[in-house]
Amino acid sequence: MASNIEQLKEIINNSNKITFFTGAGISVASGIPDFRSMGGLFDEISKDGYSPEYLLSADYLQDDPTGFMNFCHKRLLYTDKQPNNVHQWIADLEKSNQSLGAITQNIDGLHSVAGSEKVDELHGTLNHFYCTNCHKDYSQSYVISNDLSHCEACGNAIRPDIVLYGEMLNQETIVNALSKIRQADTLVVLGSSLVVQPAAGLISNFEGKHLIIINKEPTPYDRDANLVFHEDMVTVINELNN
Structure with missing residues (x-):
């Protein structure tokens, strides 16, 4: 080499x-971890009847905004x-x-x-989140520290500024x-x-x-x-x- x-x-x-x-x-x-080879994540999610693609989709965000943000907090936001x-x-x-x-x-x-x-x-990036209704901005650190899933200004769902499946x-x-x-x-x-x-x-x-x-x-x-x-x-x- x-x-x-x-x-x-x-x-x-x-x-x-x-x-x-x-x-x-x-x-x-x-x-x-690489999303496509996360070492057990696919198997873990499939037990609940979901695919990782669905959990990172615009459809899931629309169907269950709170569940979507819970998934983000659990699987995507790495504070360390x-x-x-x-x-x-x-x-x-x-x-x-x-x-x-x-x-x-x-x-x-x-x-x-x-x-x-x-x-x-x-x-897109996980460094930036925004409200799906009023478009108020949030930093990743603020979302994590406050365990935020809904907008503090209007109460609607927030989301990361990433491109979801279907977008x-x-x-x-x-x-x-x-x-x-x-x-x-x-x-x-x-x-x-x-x-x-x-x-x-x-x-x-x-x-x-x-x-x-x-x-x-x-x-x-x-x-x-x-x-x-x-x-x-x-x-x-x-x-x-x-």
Whole structure:
């Protein structure tokens, strides 16, 4: 891996329009389980006759707003999880003006917590909640500390600012993400299988010089990449920064 690390270091040092694309793997490195392989969650929910997809759907929010928020509190809001060194590395490169920012499939908001400001969150963020009626805003920390499920102003349901099953992605976010990818001289993919849309469609728009993929499992874009690491991303970035 040492020669690849040196090559990665050279590419990063000589790039000034880096775009990062991150998936579940970067969150897993912070201790947040991948929704699609949460280790028993699917089995636990199926005993009650529900699917995880339904519990994260616009239908469930409408059918049972309190139940929906209870699910969020129990399964989605991780008060003890913090950004890891990969989140911090991405934020630092943005601050040094080497990066155009990050695009993420994750909803945990850890890029922002790490200090990244140019983040396109394709599926929204758990850092922000709002009332479905009067649109009063709430922070995640306030929702957690007050065990909030209904609006304090009007009493209606609140919800996280994430894209639920049955809802459309935010088109402005997609446009911004496409712009980042098309402008990039280097695109670094971290912890994404690149098989779930819109990820695959977005990545195919990259026309820059260097595509780097750091993901434990192979992706459909590995053959197009200049560098591929099927390694733990925390280890790779630690080696890079040594």
